[in-house]
Amino acid sequence: MKKNLSALVLACSLSTAVSAQNLKTITKPEVTRIVKTLSADEMQGRASFTPGVEKAAQFIQGELKRIGLKPLPGEDDLLQSFTVYRVSPKEKEASLNGQKVQADNLFAITDKKELEWENNGKQKVVTVGANDNFRTALGELNKEQQDVLVLVDPKHEEIFRRYQHYLGQGSVKQQLGAGGSKVFVLTEQRNLASYEIEIENNIEELQLTNVAGMIEGKRKDEFVVFSGHYDHIGIQETIAGDSIANGADDDAAGTTAMMMLADYYRQQRKPERSLIFVAFAAEEIGGFGSKYFSEQLNPDDIVAMFNIEMVGKPSKFGPNSAYLTGFERSNLGELMQKRLQGTTYSIHPDPYPEQNLFYRSDNATLARLGVPAHTISSVQIDQDKTYHTVNDELEQLDMEHLTNMIKAIALGSKGVVSGEDTPTRVDKSQVR
Numbered sequence: 001m002k003k004n005l006s007a008l009v010l011a012c013s014l015s016t017a018v019s020a021q022n023l024k025t026i027t028k029p030e031v032t033r034i035v036k037t038l039s040a041d042e043m044q045g046r047a048s049f050t051p052g053v054e055k056a057a058q059f060i061q062g063e064l065k066r067i068g069l070k071p072l073p074g075e076d077d078l079l080q081s082f083t084v085y086r087v088s089p090k091e092k093e094a095s096l097n098g099q100k101v102q103a104d105n106l107f108a109i110t111d112k113k114e115l116e117w118e119n120n121g122k123q124k125v126v127t128v129g130a131n132d133n134f135r136t137a138l139g140e141l142n143k144e145q146q147d148v149l150v151l152v153d154p155k156h157e158e159i160f161r162r163y164q165h166y167l168g169q170g171s172v173k174q175q176l177g178a179g180g181s182k183v184f185v186l187t188e189q190r191n192l193a194s195y196e197i198e199i200e201n202n203i204e205e206l207q208l209t210n211v212a213g214m215i216e217g218k219r220k221d222e223f224v225v226f227s228g229h230y231d232h233i234g235i236q237e238t239i240a241g242d243s244i245a246n247g248a249d250d251d252a253a254g255t256t257a258m259m260m261l262a263d264y265y266r267q268q269r270k271p272e273r274s275l276i277f278v279a280f281a282a283e284e285i286g287g288f289g290s291k292y293f294s295e296q297l298n299p300d301d302i303v304a305m306f307n308i309e310m311v312g313k314p315s316k317f318g319p320n321s322a323y324l325t326g327f328e329r330s331n332l333g334e335l336m337q338k339r340l341q342g343t344t345y346s347i348h349p350d351p352y353p354e355q356n357l358f359y360r361s362d363n364a365t366l367a368r369l370g371v372p373a374h375t376i377s378s379v380q381i382d383q384d385k386t387y388h389t390v391n392d393e394l395e396q397l398d399m400e401h402l403t404n405m406i407k408a409i410a411l412g413s414k415g416v417v418s419g420e421d422t423p424t425r426v427d428k429s430q431v432r
Contacts, residue, residue, distance in 0.1 A: 023410060025264055028403045034063070034259055035312070035402070038230065038252035039394050045245040047234025048172075048282045049086075049206055056230050060211040060259065060279045067263045069213025069277060074296065080210040082292045084282075087111050088170035091200040096151075096189050107164040108199050110181035111173045115147075117183070117197035123147040127190060130155040138163075146180045149195065151187055160186050172285050174292070176203070210289045212278035213262070217271040223297065224416055225276045225305040225373075226261050226409075227290070228254030229283030229362055233388055242390045248397055249379060250387060253312035255279050257406045264410050265417065272419035273303060280362045290362035299366060304332055304416050304423050305373035307363040310387075311405040312397035315378035320404045321346045322378040326358035329430070330372035332423040336412035339421075345408035352381055359432070368431045372423040376409060 037043075037059055044052030061078050071077055092108065094101040108115065117123055124146055128137045130153040141148055152160055163184075183197050211230070214223075232247030246252075262277040280289035315321045324333040327349035336347045350357055357375065358364065366373035378401070379387070386392040415421030 022264070022268065023407045025267055026260055026403060026406050026410065028399050031256055031260060031403045031406065032399050035248060035252045035256040035397065036394055038255060039246040039248035041244050041246065043246070045234035045236070046230060046232040046247055048208065048231050048285050050234060052234070053231050053281070057209050057211050057279070057281075060230060060255065063259050064211065064213045064262060064277065067213075067259075067266050069215065069262060069266070072212050072214055072276065072296070075212075078211055078213045080212050080293065080296070081207055082209075084206055084208055084288055085111065085173045085176055086170050086204040086206055087173060088202045088204070089168060089199070090202050091198070093198045094183070094185060095196045096185065096187060097193050097195070099189075101185055101187065104164075105186040106184070107167050108181060108183045109167065109171070110183075110199065110201070111176045111178065112181055112199075113201055113203050115181055115183070115197060115199035117147070117149065117195070119192065119194050123149050125149045125151065125192060128152045128156060134159050141182055144180055144182070148180060148182045149197065150182060150184045151189060151192075152184055154186060154188060157186060160184065172206075172282070172288065174288055208281040208288055208292075210278055210281050210293055212276060212293070214277070215262075215265055215271060215275045217274040219273050219419065221301050222273040222419075223276050223302045224273050224413070225278065225302060225366075226258050226308070226413075227278045227280055227305065227362055228258040228308045229280040229289065230255045231280075231282055231284050233284055236390055239390050245388065245390050246393050248392050248394045249310045249312040250392055251283070251309045253310060253397060253402055254308035256402070257308045257311055257409065260406045261410060271417050273417055275417065283362050287362055287365060290365045294365045294369060299369035299371050302366060302371045302373075305363055305366050305371055306409060306413055307361055307373065307375040308377075308409065309361050309375050310377045310379035312402045313379055313384070314398055314401050315348070316351060316380050317346065317348050319401060320344050320408065321348060322376050322405055322408065323348045323350050325350045325361070325363065325375045325377065326367065326426075327374070329358070329367065329426045330374070330424045332372045332374055332416075335415055335421045335423055339412045339415050340408060343408075343411060345404065345411065347376070347408070347412060355381055357381065367426050368428065370425045370428045372426055376405075378405060
């Protein structure tokens with residue numbers, strides 16, 4: 001028994017030594033080069049549909065080509081482009097019980113070019129009263145598939161104005177005609193004998209692009225996904241002479257980690273499972289990149305997804321640590337923990353369940369399809385002062401920590417990549 005135990009310890013020591021040697025390909029200077037490029041002022045904050053985000057996509061494409069990744073099945077190159085639609089309000093008029101409604105007391109959630117409503121029974125009429133919760137009511141209304149006219153009590157004017165301003169800038173839709181329209185009117189009226197609604201929108205066809213490549217494994221149809229989103233929020237209100245929200249941690253850090261992992265795994269032996277490395281577009285405006293990506297593959301063929309977001313700053317658990325969102329929804333986190341035993345790195349359950357982080361990143365789309373898809377992060381989101389501000393700069397990052405997080409993910413994912421570990425699936429019925 002002692003001999004067998006000694007042999008096991010020796011084998012583990014040799015395995016750890018080999019892994020440590022391989023991790024030397026992940027260097028702080030290279031990590032710094034990539035994250036510095038992605039978060040530079042020249043990228044203009046990488047907002048969707050801007051020259052800056054296109055420049056970022058070209059940079060990522062060039063890096064993945066240099067590494068030697070191949071296009072995904074069915075793709076001709078590393079750019080996975082797709083069409084979305086921006087719907088912007090043009091004209092709006094309404095009257096209730098023959099009384100004209102001022103235009104600034106009206107907004108619509110719709111993907112239709114035109115709406116012409118009269119009280120003909122085709123629209124449902126809903127009231128959000130003074131004692132109702134506007135956000136809760138809106139959440140319920142979003143589930144409605146039919147057209148709804150919503151009468152909003154003036155008590156909710158402040159939040160009504162915020163939504164009105166936001167939607168006035170236009171909304172992006174992956175497809176048109178998918179559901180019912182909702183028209184909101186700020187009014188004290190409750191009993192409608194008649195109403196007339198006329199809405200006209202501009203509809204613009206736009207293009208978004210994921211950057212994705214793969215390393216084909218021995219099991220060609222078993223995929224492990226490493227991802228991060230490369231867009232951010234662009235130009236913001238000027239603060240101390242700076243208007244560019246560089247997005248160094250959100251999510252140049254995660255995208256850099258994905259690219260470094262692609263380079264790391266490309267230098268290893270051919271993996272057992274096929275590896276996909278993808279930089280998602282448009283996470284900040286609705287996760288359109290990950291939604292499109294999820295439709296191109298059979299989710300049953302995806303063994304796991306390691307989505308990486310905001311790993312440039314130490315976590316509350318200390319140096320070289322991160323957390324996994326939705327930790328309890330599969331055993332992927334436990335498998336990573338076992339692989340990291342005996343190292344200086346650690347993965348923990350998400351300490352911020354009240355933030356709903358599991359649903360706020362690109363892992364959510366595949367998780368809803370049953371994939372063990374989780375986001376690895378280290379940001380102390382309850383305390384971070386630079387999130388979605390112009391201060392999310394390179395100088396705010398801890399490059400030693402970021403480099404070590406990439407090494408931790410490389411070690412923690414080893415069992416899934418090699419085929420030795422297969423995480424349990426996410427219960428789709430438990431994912432909202």
